[in-house]
Amino acid sequence: xxxxxxxxxxxxxxxxxxxxxxxxxxxxxxxxxxxxxxxxxxxxxxxxxxxxxxxxxxxxxxxxxxxxxxxxxxxxxxxxxxxxxxxxxxxxxxxxxxxxxxxxxxxxxxxxxxxxxxxxxxxxxxxxxxxxxxxxxxxxxxxxxxxxxxxxxxxxxxxxxxxxxxxxxxxxxxxxxxxxxxxxxxxxxxxxxxxxxxxxxxxxxxxxxxxxxxxxxxxxxxxxxxxxxxxxxxxxxxxxxxxxxxxxxxxxxxxxxxxxxxxxxxxxxxxxxxxxxxxxxxxxxxxxxxxxxxxx
Numbered sequence: 001x002x003x004x005x006x007x008x009x010x011x012x013x014x015x016x017x018x019x020x021x022x023x024x025x026x027x028x029x030x031x032x033x034x035x036x037x038x039x040x041x042x043x044x045x046x047x048x049x050x051x052x053x054x055x056x057x058x059x060x061x062x063x064x065x066x067x068x069x070x071x072x073x074x075x076x077x078x079x080x081x082x083x084x085x086x087x088x089x090x091x092x093x094x095x096x097x098x099x100x101x102x103x104x105x106x107x108x109x110x111x112x113x114x115x116x117x118x119x120x121x122x123x124x125x126x127x128x129x130x131x132x133x134x135x136x137x138x139x140x141x142x143x144x145x146x147x148x149x150x151x152x153x154x155x156x157x158x159x160x161x162x163x164x165x166x167x168x169x170x171x172x173x174x175x176x177x178x179x180x181x182x183x184x185x186x187x188x189x190x191x192x193x194x195x196x197x198x199x200x201x202x203x204x205x206x207x208x209x210x211x212x213x214x215x216x217x218x219x220x221x222x223x224x225x226x227x228x229x230x231x232x233x234x235x236x237x238x239x240x241x242x243x244x245x246x247x248x249x250x251x252x253x254x255x256x257x258x259x260x261x262x263x264x265x266x267x268x269x270x271x272x273x274x275x276x277x278x279x280x281x282x283x284x285x286x287x288x289x290x291x292x293x294x295x296x
Contacts, residue, residue, distance in 0.1 A: 047285065091128065137183045195210065199262040225243075
């Protein structure tokens with residue numbers, strides 16, 4: 001409790017600083033984390049070796065690792081600033097690409113699941129998508145600290161975002177989809193055998209969340225991939241909307257779900273391999289599928 005109040009005081013101090021100074025402070029924290037956090041620096045290298053092989057260029061590993069810390073701290077900064085700034089303030093640094101794809105689905109009055117990932121400024125992307133295009137329900141994993149958990153959720157409500165805790169979220173998601181509304185689901189999280197299905201992701205068989213494919217088939221939901229891409233300086237962003245992933249409908253329901261989930265994984269794999277830096281490599285994505293890679 002005391003720690004949370006200290007954080008609120010510190011937050012007030014940060015928001016008194018000029019925007020450029022505040023941003024520089026968070027980037028400095030990211031650089032310090034890179035130097036001190038040997039555990040997560042090791043996780044980044046383990047993930048990179050798993051995807052690209054052992055013969056990695058040291059410069060490439062360092063660049064990805066530094067960016068992962070920077071991405072994490074900037075996402076936290078955008079969450080903090082979201083408590084203070086208006087939609088108009090933040091919209092100055094964000095633009096949309098292929099927005100007509102969403103508008104077409106809206107005109108059809110179909111529910112939407114935005115399949116996305118921990119890529120770029122994902123917190124900022126969710127805020128702007130929900131505030132400017134389509135109000136979202138976000139499925140999230142609750143934090144252990146109740147005060148910080150409520151702080152995070154309060155920032156999301158301001159941006160017309162609803163939320164459902166991961167455990168037991170299915171009922172809330174179904175209710176929302178039946179009401180022809182939108183849900184955003186992060187598909188690059190680590191999952192267990194009950195919640196996932198085996199697909200090829202980044203050239204490895206990986207368990208991936210199957211619920212988006214299941215909902216798409218059952219409720220005629222539009223699966224719309226979406227990512228927020230940073231510019232070269234990580235100061236302006238483009239929220240890119242991709243073509244709908246159309247789920248097959250045959251008599252083999254399980255195979256339909258598998259095929260759809262594989263299409264999701266193929267899309268995200270392609271985007272990550274095209275530009276790997278913005279993906280959050282600090283996450284132990286394969287700890288259930290290949291736990292041995294994190295024991296070295």
